[in-house]
Structures are given as structure tokens and as C-alpha cells.
Amino acid sequence: MIERTLVLIKPDGVQRKVTGEIITRFEKVGVKIIGMKMMWIDNDFSKKHYKEHVEKPFYPGLEAMITEGPVVAMVLEGVHVIEIIRKIVGATEPHKAAPGTIRGDYAHVSAEYANTKNMSVKNLVHASGTKQEAEAEIELWFKPEELHSYKTVHDVHTL
Numbered sequence: 387m388i389e390r391t392l393v394l395i396k397p398d399g400v401q402r403k404v405t406g407e408i409i410t411r412f413e414k415v416g417v418k419i420i421g422m423k424m425m426w427i428d429n430d431f432s433k434k435h436y437k438e439h440v441e442k443p444f445y446p447g448l449e450a451m452i453t454e455g456p457v458v459a460m461v462l463e464g465v466h467v468i469e470i471i472r473k474i475v476g477a478t479e480p481h482k483a484a485p486g487t488i489r490g491d492y493a494h495v496s497a498e499y500a501n502t503k504n505m506s507v508k509n510l511v512h513a514s515g516t517k518q519e520a521e522a523e524i525e526l527w528f529k530p531e532e533l534h535s536y537k538t539v540h541d542v543h544t545l
């Protein structure tokens with residue numbers, strides 16, 4: 387039941403200076419940050435990360451967005467963490483994301499609007515969708531020695 391997931395604070399989130407606020411939301415629920423770094427990825431790396439979107443019409447805008455500045459990448463560990471983090475992050479399109487979620491609280495645009503501007507939907511955060519996706523993404527973004535095993539208060543009080 388204890389899983390790992392990859393979360394990225396994308397360039398729009400970093401440039402808006404809400405990195406700390408976003409990380410706080412994850413820390414508050416008790417999941418553990420086991421790896422974290424800042425990376426500025428290039429077009430080749432973007433194609434590896436978004437391999438399932440490369441042929442889609444919105445991919446050029448997505449690649450321009452994810453490579454326009456550094457991202458904060460992290461691996462989070464916890465019980466059902468993939469599902470929990472997707473819930474905290476909210477729906478892909480901010481205009482559909484519920485209030486209280488990161489995307490619902492920090493953005494409001496729709497894919498329809500973004501498409502009129504040939505832009506990617508700026509939704510601040512990426513989070514792995516499935517266990518299989520999480521494993522592949524963690525392997526792409528982190529070396530095994532960049533992931534750490536340690537105890538937090540949640541290991542004592544929650545788990």
C-alpha cells in the first residue's frame with residue numbers, strides 16, 4: 387500500500403513563487419518527501435517525460451512550457467500516495483478543478499482557452515497518474531542514490 391509518486395512544480399508554479407505553498411500542502415497530509423531537486427529540462431527530456439502526448443496537437447505548447455524554466459521535481463512516498471496527490475492537485479483543467487485543490491485554488495483557465503492561444507494549460511503541477519507511470523517517471527527523473535530512507539513523525543503518530 388505504501389507507494390511512490392513523481393511530482394513536478396512546473397515552470398509556471400516556480401515563476402509564480404508558490405513552490406513553498408505547494409510543498410506545504412503535501413507535507414501537511416503526512417506524505418514523505420524522499421527526493422527533491424531543481425532541474426531545467428531540454429526538448430529531448432520533455433519528449434521522454436511526455437511520451438504519450440508527443441503526437442497530440444497541444445504537444446508543441448506543452449514542450450515550450452515545460453522547458454521555459456526550471457522545475458522542482460520531487461518523489462513523495464505514502465499510503466496510496468498516487469491517488470492522494472492527484473486528489474490534492476485536482477483536475478487537469480483548472481476550470482474543472484475543485485476549490486481547495488492546487489489547480490482549483492491557483493488557476494482557472496480551460497483547455498479550450500489555452501488552445502486559442504496555442505498554449506499549454508498552465509496548471510502548476512504534474513503528478514503521476516498510475517503506479518506504472520510513477521515507476522517510469524521516477525526512474526527517468528531520479529537516480530536511486532537521490533532517494534532517501536528516513537523516519538518522520540508520521541511514522542510514529544500516523545502509520
Ligand code: AMP
Pocket residue numbers: 439444448478497500501505506507508509511512513
Ligand atoms: P497530463 O500528463 O495529463 O498532466 O497532461 C500533460 C499536461 O499537458 C497537462 O498537465 C497540461 O499542462 C497539458 N495539457 C493537457 N491537456 C491539454 C489540452 N487539451 N490543451 C493544452 N494543454 C493540455
